[in-house]
Amino acid sequence: MMHCSRRGARANRSSKSSNMSTTLPHHTIIPLDFTNLILTQSNKLPHTHTWPHRSYDSPDPSHHPVPVIDLSAPRAVHLIRHACDKFGAFQVTGHGVPVQLLKEVEAEARRLFSLPMGRKILALRSPENMAGYGTAPVSLLCPKGLWSEGFTIAGSVAEHATKLWPAHDESSRFCSVIGEYKKQMELVTKKIITLILTSLGLTNDDVPWMKAEKEAVSEAAVVQLNSYPVCPDPAQAMGMAPHTDSSMVTVLYQGNVAGLQLQSEKGRWVTVPPTEGALVVNLGDLMHILSNGRFRSVLHRALVNGSEHRISVAYFYGSPKGVEVKPAVNLVGEGTSPMYGPVTWKDYLGLKGRHGQKALEMIKTSKVHGMLSVCKMCAMSNVVS
Numbered sequence: 001m002m003h004c005s006r007r008g009a010r011a012n013r014s015s016k017s018s019n020m021s022t023t024l025p026h027h028t029i030i031p032l033d034f035t036n037l038i039l040t041q042s043n044k045l046p047h048t049h050t051w052p053h054r055s056y057d058s059p060d061p062s063h064h065p066v067p068v069i070d071l072s073a074p075r076a077v078h079l080i081r082h083a084c085d086k087f088g089a090f091q092v093t094g095h096g097v098p099v100q101l102l103k104e105v106e107a108e109a110r111r112l113f114s115l116p117m118g119r120k121i122l123a124l125r126s127p128e129n130m131a132g133y134g135t136a137p138v139s140l141l142c143p144k145g146l147w148s149e150g151f152t153i154a155g156s157v158a159e160h161a162t163k164l165w166p167a168h169d170e171s172s173r174f175c176s177v178i179g180e181y182k183k184q185m186e187l188v189t190k191k192i193i194t195l196i197l198t199s200l201g202l203t204n205d206d207v208p209w210m211k212a213e214k215e216a217v218s219e220a221a222v223v224q225l226n227s228y229p230v231c232p233d234p235a236q237a238m239g240m241a242p243h244t245d246s247s248m249v250t251v252l253y254q255g256n257v258a259g260l261q262l263q264s265e266k267g268r269w270v271t272v273p274p275t276e277g278a279l280v281v282n283l284g285d286l287m288h289i290l291s292n293g294r295f296r297s298v299l300h301r302a303l304v305n306g307s308e309h310r311i312s313v314a315y316f317y318g319s320p321k322g323v324e325v326k327p328a329v330n331l332v333g334e335g336t337s338p339m340y341g342p343v344t345w346k347d348y349l350g351l352k353g354r355h356g357q358k359a360l361e362m363i364k365t366s367k368v369h370g371m372l373s374v375c376k377m378c379a380m381s382n383v384v385s
């Protein structure tokens with residue numbers, strides 16, 4: 001189910017060329033200038049950012065809450081298996097990432113997004129490379145704009161920071177805080193992936209790249225800072241459009257302002273309440289592939305609110321450069337073929353950037369038919385090299 005139509009993306013693409021990188025205009029990548037927003041009539045959003053159907057999909061308050069799991073608890077593997085089967089997501093405590101560090105990352109994100117637009121666009125991402133400032137790539141597939149801005153950190157943190165803050169004393173704090181955050185998140189994410197593999201009856205030996213070169217593994221991570229400014233009419237706005245993540249797992253810090261919702265098996269939206277000190281773990285499409293379709297990659301979205309500026313920080317862990325992800329051999333029943341063909345994260349991101357929620361379906365072994373060579377031509381696959 002894709003909630004965004006491709007109308008916007010198609011309208012922005014020239015009919016003369018199939019190369020999106022030369023034809024996608026920058027205005028689709030530059031968010032609204034929220035720091036300088038003048039609304040013409042009180043509480044009225046620009047029509048480009050007014051989503052029509054929000055009133056039909058109110059959250060389901062009676063749904064079981066997404067479980068909060070203490071990673072150090074003896075029953076952690078059991079609880080994780082249940083959460084992955086049922087929700088494709090859970091929250092974790094006992095993760096060892098200092099809460100103070102998470103608050104510092106949030107403060108740095110607030111400092112970044114409060115810069116004037118003229119400064120932020122110095123670090124604007126390009127259509128063919130998702131790293132940098134701009135709208136979330138998923139917005140290019142949406143009929144309406146999102147009430148948010150994003151900053152995607154891939155590769156050198158310093159390179160991004162000096163574009164925003166040319167003076168060393170202004171950028172150094174951002175570099176050190178994000179650098180430390182990446183180190184801590186890599187540790188906890190590996191721990192979480194190992195527990196998920198154990199819950200599937202697998203070991204790290206079944207996924208050899210879990211022990212890959214240190215450098216290759218650190219390249220498997222992308223950090224996404226999301227900013228959701230206060231909105232005059234939250235019921236008509238969308239902070240982050242419904243999507244599944246392309247990663248193996250995503251570990252999200254959502255501060256103390258609610259906004260994240262997951263879609264339940266029954267198709268109802270369930271709010272994930274901010275929980276002090278907890279991180280949210282979402283299974284992404286690569287985990288769905290690795291588990292041969294057993295674990296869901298969870299559809300989720302973020303809503304905005306009328307009183308608080310919300311920040312979230314997502315740590316996407318994919319797979320190391322050049323490594324193909326495929327269903328684990330032990331999970332493919334004897335005499336049956338794997339549900340999905342092998343795919344690298346880079347190629348999958350290209351496919352997802354172009355085809356959105358249809359990407360997963362397209363790599364089903366029954367449907368491959370050369371799709372992966374098509375996806376090499378897709379735009380926006382260069383965030384991971």
Ligand SMILES: C=C1C[C@]23C[C@H]1CC[C@H]2[C@@]12CCC[C@@](C)(C(=O)O1)[C@H]2[C@@H]3C(=O)O
Nearest residue numbers: 130136137138152222224243245246316
């Ligand atoms: C490493 C990633 C993962 C990306 C693409 C690239 C950088 C930005 C990530 C997000 C962040 C916001 C939601 C999403 C759907 C989007 O639009 O951009 C994500 C996407 C994905 O999970 O596919």
Ligand SMILES: O=C(O)CCC(=O)C(=O)O
Nearest residue numbers: 224226240260302312314
């Ligand atoms: O802001 C949130 O709660 C969700 C963000 C998200 O889904 C993402 O960055 O992929």
Ligand SMILES: [Fe+2]
Nearest residue numbers: 243244245300
């Ligand atoms: Fe997400």
